Amino acid sequence: AGAAVVMSARTYADFTTQASFEIKKCDVHKLDDAPATEVVLTREEGLQYYRIMQTMRRMELKADQLYKQKIIRGFCHLYDGQEACAVGIEAGINLTDHLITAYRAHGYTYTRGGTVKEIMAELTGRRGGIAKGKGGSMHMYTKNFYGGNGIVGAQVPLGAGVALACKYQERNELCVCLYGDGAANQGQIFETYNMAALWKLPVIFICENNKYGMGTSVERAAASTDYFKRGDFIPGLRVDGMDVLCVREATRFAADHCRSGKGPILMELQTYRYHGHSMSDPGVSYRTREEIQEVRSKSDPISMLKDRMLSNNMASVEELKEIDVEVRKEIEDAAQFATTDPEPPLDDLCNHIFSNEPPLEVRGTNPWTKLKSVS
Helix, strand or coil: CHHHHHHHCCCHHHCCCEEEEECCCCEEECCCCCCCCEEEEEHHHHHHHHHHHHHHHHHHHHHHHHHHCCCCCCCCCCCCCCHHHHHHHHHHCCCCCEEECCCCCHHHHHHCCCCHHHHHHHHCCCCCCCCCCCCCCCCCCECCECCCCCCCCCHHHHHHHHHHHHHHCCCCCCEEEEEECCCCCCHHHHHHHHHHHHCCCCEEEEEEECCEECCEEHHHHCCCCCHHHCCCCCCEEEEECCCHHHHHHHHHHHHHHHHCCCCCEEEEEECCCCCCCCCCCCCCCCCCHHHHHHHHHHHCHHHHHHHHHHHCCCCCHHHHHHHHHHHHHHHHHHHHHHHHCCCCCHHHCCCCCCCCCCCEEEECCCCCCEEEECC
């Protein structure tokens, strides 16, 4: 009890305000330079990254629970285990930059400015959802975030289009274009590489390699698993995607490359998902429980950041526990809202097809059913 009193009496002045860390070296392709291996983390940044990653983790675990209770239905792909990718990327770019990803999108919707309440309500198909309850798990959007996209690999050419707009409008912005190892063998990705390189588009192509495309390991799916070299004529980096600091430094490096007019760059983030591919996949038929447990115990992104902060006197155990309690409450409140908020009425079904058009009639499931669309 005495120790607890002493800990609670510590003031913020007692903590280290910043510390340097040695991080894993990136593998590079067609680059003379590489991201820094010695980086600085401030206490403020550490606490911020910790809170965001914890929120994402808890949000996904709550989604898992609601899905099993049949409150969330349909497609649902969870991001737990990969939090360092989203948080590291966002720390390396600006909110005025653009981002597009595949269907494992809940985490990015949050880092791009969506609230937990809006995301949870979207998952349960309610009116207060981020897409008014009409998008669900795979189709969430916010400013400068062009969503989850349900078709494998289809977001990559779209991301290059966003990068073309950035270049055309001369706003010194870039587009981060994410896809998984499962999409990496798609033809449209290589077509996009070609156009992006020809037109020197400010795009960071990021392959989130979580080792399995659905239930197929990368070794069984790809003749070359060096995804960072797949751009051939486009420079590339292979990054430890479980370390938020590695991802942050690599993203900063890639962003500088794009902003200086050198064209596209490719990043492969080596990461791991704890859940199956989607909620219909238990995730243990093609990999062992021991494998998942080993990654959790040795490379968990949240534990890694927490250990760094505690061992360098950048935070106290109590302070981090306090964050955990606040995060849990936020998730519980959001889940409460997501289960009590009303569903959108049928009259809203066809609204927002166009952004600025006079109201129009939309045919329903048969020629006699008429619905109205309002912009």
